[in-house]
Amino acid sequence: MPPTMSVTSPTGVLFEDDLAATETKESTPINFEFKAKIVWRNVILFAYLHLAALYGLFLMLTSAKLLTVIWAFILFQGGGLGITAGAHRLWSHRSYKAKWPLRLILIVLNTLAFQNSAYEWSRDHRVHHKYSETDADPHNAKRGFFFSHIGWLLCRKHPSVKEKGKGIDLSDLEADPLLMFQKKYYIPLMVIACFVVPTVVPIYCWDESFTCSWFVATLFRYAFTLNATWLVNSAAHFWGNKPYDKGINPAQNQGVAMVALGEGWHNYHHVFPWDYKTAELGNYRANITTAFIDFFAWLGWAYDLKTVPKSMIERRVKRTGDGTHEIWGWNDKDMSEEDRREAEIIAKKE
Ligand code: ST9
Ligand code: ZN
Ligand code: ZN
DSSP states (O other), rough: TOOOOOOOOOOOOOTTTTHHHHTTTTOOOOOOBBBOOOOHHHHHHHHHHHHHHHHHHHHHHHHHHHHHHHHHHHHHHHHHIIIIIIOOOOOOTOEEEOHHHHHHHHHHHHHHHHOOHHHHHHHHHHHHHHHSOOOOOOOGGGGOOHHHHHHGGGGGHHHHHHHHHHHHHHHHHHTEEEHHHHHHHHHHHHIIIIIIHHHHHHHHHHHHOHHHIIIIIIIHHHHHHHHHHHHHHHHGGGGSSSSSOSSSOOOOOHHHHHHTTOOOOOOHHHHHHTTTTTSSSSOGOOHHHHHHHHHHHHHHHSSSOOOHHHHHHHHHHHHHSSSOTTTTTTTTTOOHHHHHHHHHHHHHHO
């Protein structure tokens, strides 16, 4: 740790995990003085959102109508798909192509999720992959669980994020009129899709109270979707096995995959980010987003789906995996002594 580095936040407590980030390959030059600046507006808004969501959970269990709960679940799935199939697999990674009707569906669902415009989301996400777990990573997990989960949205970005982010090619996003339309009119579109429609539908369609509608279908559902997403940045960067590359922190986390519509297979995803499944296997139960894309591929609206040849995965698993892969792991019962020796020799050479 270089002695000249200052990493205290204005409060002196929240961001002390910054110390770890200084040891990474892409970290800021050693004489750089960095102080994370807290954005109190965001702290207050997120505190309200989470308290209101807890009240929403209480109402959901005690007085909301069943239809309202079903509506909240549909909105969670819909908004979630706008993030996973839209912002993530389509726009950030270009892991498949989509015809305009599907892109239109995805942009509506994406706006419902309110996680910033798909353009901004994809820009941050491309930076996250390219500079993973360095100062230039917007939610650098080396700064701790809290920072990677929500803390990064409560303070100004590290200057490296903006500096390195400038080098990311976003011309494909800028050439998409739907994305640019969403970006231009983001505030009114987001207010309508994330807050107004979800609240108004239960009131008019099945006579729900405003209170239940607002706290359950809107605020609880929104906070739940956000936390499910953030777990990919936090939990899936901390806990799980690493069958594909043991040298990185992103891990396979089944719990996160279940709640984040198939986005918890994060060791695989950081190794092969272009795979439209974001996982090796297309297990629909733990990867609803893959089922969604496959359905639209069957319809002809999604095409050019990209994946990874099995032989390439096998080579990588044997070369850099932690031995927990269910087929090619060191401890697999079907692996012969000869295979094991060969794999260990390759791994040692690397
Ligand atoms: C939210 C996003 O929650 C969640 C993303 C999660 C990602 C997860 C990924 C995991 C994989 C996928 C899993 C999906 C699972 C889904 C499951 C679903 C069930 N490059 O940002 P600003 C420049 S959002 C290049 O304001 P500050 C640029 O010039 C929640 N340049 O920085 C920019 O200007 P412009 C709702 C960059 O001032 C300027 O800097 N939203 C980059 O430091 C200013 O940018 C909120 O709560 C870059 N990467 O403020 C809003 N970044 O944009 C919260 C910036 O005009 N955000 N620049 O080009 C904010 O208030 C602010 O962004 C801030 C930082 C305070 C956090
Ligand atoms: Zn990640
Ligand atoms: Zn990704």
